[in-house]
Amino acid sequence: xxxxxxxxxxxxxxxxxxxxxxxxxxxxxxxxxxxxxxxxxxxxxxxxxxxxxxxxxxxxxxxxxxxxxxxxxxxxxxxxxxxxxxxxxxxxxxxxxxxxxxxxxxxxxxxxxxxxxxxxxxxxxxxxxxxxxxxxxxxxxxxxxxxxxxxxxxxxxxxxxxxxxxxxxxxxxxxxxxxxxxxxxxxxxxxxxxxxxxxxxxxxxxxxxxxxxxxxxxxxxxxxxxxxxxxxxxxxxxxxxxxxxxxxx
Amino acid sequence: xxxxxxxxxxxxxxxxxxxxxxxxxxxxxxxxxxxxxxxxxxxxxxxxxxxxxxxxxxxxxxxxxxxxxxxxxxxxxxxxxxxxxxxxxxxxxxxxxxxxxxxxxxxxxxxxxxxxxxxxxxxxxxxxxxxxxxxxxxxxxxxxxxxxxxxxxxxxxxxxxxxxxxxxxxxxxxxxxxxxxxxxxxxxxxxxxxxxxxxxxxxxxxxxxxxxxxxxxxxxxxxxxxxxxxxxxxxxxxxxxxxxxxxxxxxxxxxxxxxxxxxxxxxxxxxxxxxxxxxxxxxxxxxxxxxxxxxxxxxxxxxxxxxxxxxxxxxxxxxxxxxxxxxxxxxxxxxxxxxxxxxxxxxxxxxxxxxxxxxxxxxxxxxxxxxxxxxxxxxxxxxxxxxxxxxxxxxxxxxxxxxxxxxxxxxxxxxxxxxxxxxxxxxxxxxxxxxxxxxxxxxxxxxxxxxxxxxxxxxxxxxxxxxxxxxxxxxxxxxxxxxxxxxxxxxxxxxxxxxxxxxxxxxxxxxxxxxxxxxxxxxxxxxxxxxxxxxxxxxxxxxx
Numbered sequence: 031x032x033x034x035x036x037x038x039x040x041x042x043x044x045x046x047x048x049x050x051x052x053x054x055x056x057x058x059x060x061x062x063x064x065x066x067x068x069x070x071x072x073x074x075x076x077x078x079x080x081x082x083x084x085x086x087x088x089x090x091x092x093x094x095x096x097x098x099x100x101x102x103x104x105x106x107x108x109x110x111x112x113x114x115x116x117x118x119x120x121x122x123x124x125x126x127x128x129x130x131x132x133x134x135x136x137x138x139x140x141x142x143x144x145x146x147x148x149x150x151x152x153x154x155x156x157x158x159x160x161x162x163x164x165x166x167x168x169x170x171x172x173x174x175x176x177x178x179x180x181x182x183x184x185x186x187x188x189x190x191x192x193x194x195x196x197x198x199x200x201x202x203x204x205x206x207x208x209x210x211x212x213x214x215x216x217x218x219x220x221x222x223x224x225x226x227x228x229x230x231x232x233x234x235x236x237x238x239x240x241x242x243x244x245x246x247x248x249x250x251x252x253x254x255x256x257x258x259x260x261x262x263x264x265x266x267x268x269x270x271x272x273x274x275x276x277x278x279x
Numbered sequence: 280x281x282x283x284x285x286x287x288x289x290x291x292x293x294x295x296x297x298x299x300x301x302x303x304x305x306x307x308x309x310x311x312x313x314x315x316x317x318x319x320x321x322x323x324x325x326x327x328x329x330x331x332x333x334x335x336x337x338x339x340x341x342x343x344x345x346x347x348x349x350x351x352x353x354x355x356x357x358x359x360x361x362x363x364x365x366x367x368x369x370x371x372x373x374x375x376x377x378x379x380x381x382x383x384x385x386x387x388x389x390x391x392x393x394x395x396x397x398x399x400x401x402x403x404x405x406x407x408x409x410x411x412x413x414x415x416x417x418x419x420x421x422x423x424x425x426x427x428x429x430x431x432x433x434x435x436x437x438x439x440x441x442x443x444x445x446x447x448x449x450x451x452x453x454x455x456x457x458x459x460x461x462x463x464x465x466x467x468x469x470x471x472x473x474x475x476x477x478x479x480x481x482x483x484x485x486x487x488x489x490x491x492x493x494x495x496x497x498x499x500x501x502x503x504x505x506x507x508x509x510x511x512x513x514x515x516x517x518x519x520x521x522x523x524x525x526x527x528x529x530x531x532x533x534x535x536x537x538x539x540x541x542x543x544x545x546x547x548x549x550x551x552x553x554x555x556x557x558x559x560x561x562x563x564x565x566x567x568x569x570x571x572x573x574x575x576x577x578x579x580x581x582x583x584x585x586x587x588x589x590x591x592x593x594x595x596x597x598x599x600x601x602x603x604x605x606x607x608x609x610x611x612x613x614x615x616x617x618x619x620x621x622x623x624x625x626x627x628x629x630x631x632x633x634x635x636x637x638x639x640x641x642x643x644x645x646x647x648x649x650x651x652x653x654x655x656x657x658x659x660x661x662x663x664x665x666x667x668x669x670x671x672x673x674x675x676x677x678x679x680x681x682x683x684x685x686x687x688x689x690x691x692x693x694x695x696x697x698x699x700x701x702x703x704x705x706x707x708x709x710x711x712x713x714x715x716x717x718x719x720x721x722x723x724x725x726x727x728x729x730x731x732x733x734x735x736x737x738x739x740x741x742x743x744x745x746x747x748x749x750x751x752x753x754x755x756x757x758x759x760x761x762x763x764x765x766x767x768x769x770x771x772x773x774x775x776x777x778x779x780x781x782x783x784x785x786x787x788x789x790x791x792x793x794x795x796x797x798x799x800x801x802x803x804x805x806x807x808x809x810x811x812x813x814x815x816x817x818x819x820x821x822x823x
Contacts, residue, residue: 128665
């Protein structure tokens with residue numbers, strides 16, 4: 031469904047991605063983990079079409095994808111790492127605006143809006159200007175915006191930022207449902223419990239390279255049972271990588 | 280101190296001191312020049328000298344009064360509601376009235392400082408010539424104190440009432456709106472007074488007519504009128520009249536103080552709570568289908584709806600329209616009041632009017648068109664990640680701004696046309712100059728705005744004063760002046776030959792006009808293509 035080959039991106043002369051390779055099957059949820067500045071957000075932004083890679087290729091259902099392929103973007107939805115929205119639109123207007131951009135017919139909108147406003151528990155803010163929303167409510171709006179377009183590829187950058195535990199749980203349930211319907215979800219997060227709970231596969235990215243990936247059980251097996259959970263595995267993997275780099279220096 | 284010094288902070292202080300010293304020196308110099316000039320006019324009787332001084336003082340105090348209100352209003356919101364020490368003070372054993380009183384004094388001091396700075400040179404110069412005794416100087420000082428108190432109290436009261444209607448999140452736009460209204464009022468008031476008449480009293484037939492012309496009835500109700508009158512009365516030695524002015528001040532101050540105490544007792548703490556909590560408001564206008572955009576342009580209709588809603592819900596955006604209104608009013612007043620005895624002068628003014636209209640549009644472009652894309656950041660990333668075609672967004676931005684800018688430009692030009700009764704040639708010349716110049720200025724603004732690399736959400740102030748913003752203003756000025764110089768030739772050919780009653784070389788003039796249109800069309804196309812190329816390559820990294 032989604033394939034990334036040798037993705038490279040430099041910011042000025044600083045390498046952000048150094049040859050990322052990924053293959054995601056239909057219905058797969060893939061969690062990208064890594065320290066700050068590792069390249070998670072850059073990967074997602076390239077896939078969302080906000081920035082161009084310096085080299086490498088992206089394929090969606092075998093078709094070459096780049097940021098100007100507007101038609102292919104119809105099946106992609108993106109939630110950025112910070113909940114930026116138009117402050118002077120109300121929650122409902124914001125959703126209408128994006129429904130327009132994705133050409134969702136008016137007849138289908140209200141049902142979706144009603145569902146998500148209630149599901150994520152922010153119906154009371156529906157007609158309020160977004161500028162009055164808390165960070166968590168803004169994030170709910172962005173999640174709604176991404177989910178309502180029923181994308182085939184869902185890109186989520188820190189999807190649970192500022193979200194309360196109850197709604198976070200609801201989101202995880204919904205994400206699994208969406209994936210069961212065939213949507214590919216690629217998300218970046220620092221919340222290891224989220225990655226552990228919902229991901230089919232995980233990748234750890236450091237210095238613009240995916241240094242290890244696989245299903246959680248596989249990863250724990252590879253580490254010969256020394257680690258009991260994802261947190262310990264992640265910590266040891268990052269530390270080993272840093273030691274390796276230092277020894278090479 | 281150490282850090283500031285290590286970062287060459289002392290240089291900043293030195294520059295600040297030199298600048299303020301320089302400004303103060305200049306103000307003293309001009310004040311002495313103005314009042315000295317009036318004082319030394321032998322042919323003027325004393326009452327006429329004093330009358331002219333009073334008018335000058337009134338105009339200056341009018342500006343200061345509005346500055347004072349605005350400054351007190353901003354200080355009030357900061358000091359009474361947003362100051363970080365408030366939670367500490369209000370939870371301490373201090374009585375809330377004590378806190379309120381100290382906050383009032385703090386507001387008065389901080390808001391009055393600037394006005395005192397500007398008023399002192401003028402008062403010193405006035406006292407030196409017209410009120411040179413100790414008693415008179417004391418009387419000048421006292422009435423100035425009362426003037427300051429009335430302005431500060433009005434500002435504080437408005438500042439205390441505003442939170443009853445607006446949430447803290449809307450304070451900044453409200454303040455922008457208030458400042459724009461006040462600044463526009465200053466401009467309009469000053470135009471109503473027509474200060475240029477001071478420079479040429481000979482144009483008025485007689486003294487009575489002249490003196491009558493300098494009065495504006497409604498001003499008699501304002502403190503800036505009372506202080507100007509009081510200073511006049513001091514100079515005349517009419518202490519009874521002076522006491523009446525003081526009485527008016529005292530009554531107003533007492534009323535305002537009473538109102539202030541009432542607000543403190545009944546509402547201050549409630550408003551403090553409300554302001555810090557914020558009040559959400561419901562907007563149920565919905566997202567109606569556009570009737571104006573047919574199927575092919577439905578994409579533009581989406582952006583149109585979003586743009587219109589966000590524009591008119593942001594007072595700091597739409598309130599700028601008031602400035603445009605003020606500019607148009609001042610423009611009309613200027614044109615109407617202009618004594619133009621000769622046709623040649625009229626033609627020159629009409630010619631300059633073309634450039635003036637272009638300059639105003641360049642200014643508006645700098646504030647609106649230039650800032651539109653960077654200010655939409657980082658929300659624009661959502662549109663870029665959507666299936667919406669990128670080039671359509673750019674085209675929309677261009678159309679959304681170029682049409683109103685052209686309307687404003689032509690309104691300004693035709694206002695001049697109506698006021699000056701231009702001849703057909705000048706009218707056509709103006710249209711041919713503005714028709715390509717206005718769209719070019721808009722494309723140019725977008726071109727410079729695309730050179731800004733947004734990394735954080737930006738404000739209009741940041742943007743306009745950025746390197747790109749200043750570059751736009753400079754290059755647009757160069758473009759307007761170059762265009763005006765280009766137009767000298769066809770205008771000269773027409774008027775010179777007409778003056779000599781020779782056949783007018785219409786072919787050559789037409790070629791000049793056609794050349795201008797051609798050059799501009801090429802430039803517009805080139806800039807548009809360049810913009811598109813930058814736009815297509817543009818990366819949206821803002822939220823990282």
